[in-house]
Amino acid sequence: MKTIVLGADHGGFELKNTIKAHLEAKGFNVIDVGTNSADSCDYPVFASLACQKVLDGSAELGILVCGTGIGMSMAANKHHGIRAACCSDTFSARLTRLHNNANFLCLGARVVGAGLALDLVDNFVNAEFEGDRHVKRLSLIEDIENGKLVK
Ligand code: RB5
Numbered sequence: 001m002k003t004i005v006l007g008a009d010h011g012g013f014e015l016k017n018t019i020k021a022h023l024e025a026k027g028f029n030v031i032d033v034g035t036n037s038a039d040s041c042d043y044p045v046f047a048s049l050a051c052q053k054v055l056d057g058s059a060e061l062g063i064l065v066c067g068t069g070i071g072m073s074m075a076a077n078k079h080h081g082i083r084a085a086c087c088s089d090t091f092s093a094r095l096t097r098l099h100n101n102a103n104f105l106c107l108g109a110r111v112v113g114a115g116l117a118l119d120l121v122d123n124f125v126n127a128e129f130e131g132d133r134h135v136k137r138l139s140l141i142e143d144i145e146n147g148k149l150v151k
């Protein structure tokens with residue numbers, strides 16, 4: 001089974017814990033980098049702790065939760081090799097695995113309810129990258145990441 005790393009800020013920690021229980025019940029291995037309380041904290045710290053787990057190979061995929069999911073996705077996408085998608089519909093959560101090979105799903109705990117969040121998670125973790133024509137597009141994203149601007 002895949003290992004999924006989870007991270008959240010104070011706005012997302014309750015939903016993150018719900019996602020953790022859901023994934024563990026389905027047999028996934030979960031790494032939880034926190035936070036674990038409602039005390040105010042900074043989402044880039046937890047985004048970075050989680051991204052490092054994917055980049056060092058400890059986890060295959062990650063899920064980040066903050067109030068909107070937006071701050072987490074911005075912070076995660078600053079890491080080379082991380083492709084984070086902020087989603088609130090199940091079609092996008094599945095397609096971002098199939099086409100973008102996204103390795104992080106970002107969720108807004110103030111945007112989606114727990115029921116939809118778990119559907120988003122299931123769509124994300126159970127879908128696989130299709131490869132094919134999408135490989136070239138991802139390598140173009142990598143070029144941009146490496147400062148080689150598309151002409
Ligand atoms: C915290 O109040 C909030 O700004 C954060 O959870 C997130 O929504 C940022 O994008």
